[in-house]
Amino acid sequence: MRQSLDALLGHDLGLARETVAGDAAINRQRRLLEQEALLVLAAYQPAGQDLRMIGASMEMVAELERIGDYAADVAGILLIHPEEEFPAVLVEHVAAMGEAATAMLSDAMGSYGRGDAAAARAVAARDDQVDALQRAMIEAIVGLILIEPEAAAPGMALSWIAHHYERVADRATNIAERVVYIATGDTPDLD
Numbered sequence: 001m002r003q004s005l006d007a008l009l010g011h012d013l014g015l016a017r018e019t020v021a022g023d024a025a026i027n028r029q030r031r032l033l034e035q036e037a038l039l040v041l042a043a044y045q046p047a048g049q050d051l052r053m054i055g056a057s058m059e060m061v062a063e064l065e066r067i068g069d070y071a072a073d074v075a076g077i078l079l080i081h082p083e084e085e086f087p088a089v090l091v092e093h094v095a096a097m098g099e100a101a102t103a104m105l106s107d108a109m110g111s112y113g114r115g116d117a118a119a120a121r122a123v124a125a126r127d128d129q130v131d132a133l134q135r136a137m138i139e140a141i142v143g144l145i146l147i148e149p150e151a152a153a154p155g156m157a158l159s160w161i162a163h164h165y166e167r168v169a170d171r172a173t174n175i176a177e178r179v180v181y182i183a184t185g186d187t188p189d190l191d
Helices: 002-010 013-044 048-080 088-114 117-125 127-147 149-184
Strands: none
Touching: 002 013, 002 048, 002 088, 013 048, 048 088, 048 149, 088 117, 088 127, 088 149, 117 127, 117 149, 127 149
16 A cells, blocks of 8 residues: 555556555465465364454455555556556545545554554544545546546546555455454444
């Protein structure tokens, strides 16, 4: 996530290529972690919180892999439009979304590491903030296109990037829900 955001902000195509290439390693790691979790389930037959931890962690691994896909997709958009000068005002909006989504992800993973259900709920509560940033982004794109029709193509590219960052926030919320489940046994719907 950080790489995709840095590539966008610096229009760094080398970093964008590195982000796209890194997605394959994330996919391999997901498969390895899932295999390890299945081995633990078969060998130790855990129960209670241990079973919740393994099952929820497998779901979280899938969420993290998907977040890696979103980061690669953002980088891919930059590579599709290598010569594109994105309007600075729109990049600022997208960067705010990317920063908020990345912070949510980091905090969700921190709550997982601590087993902190309250912190996980606080992460999920921030999803509305990212949704509001996305709505503001769409309004900014439409406003700019009305004034500068030639901004339509870069505006649409940035709207896709914004969509990916909004999805990261949704995935961070899903991770937060799994943290609450691990800690409490409850299966909340925090979005």
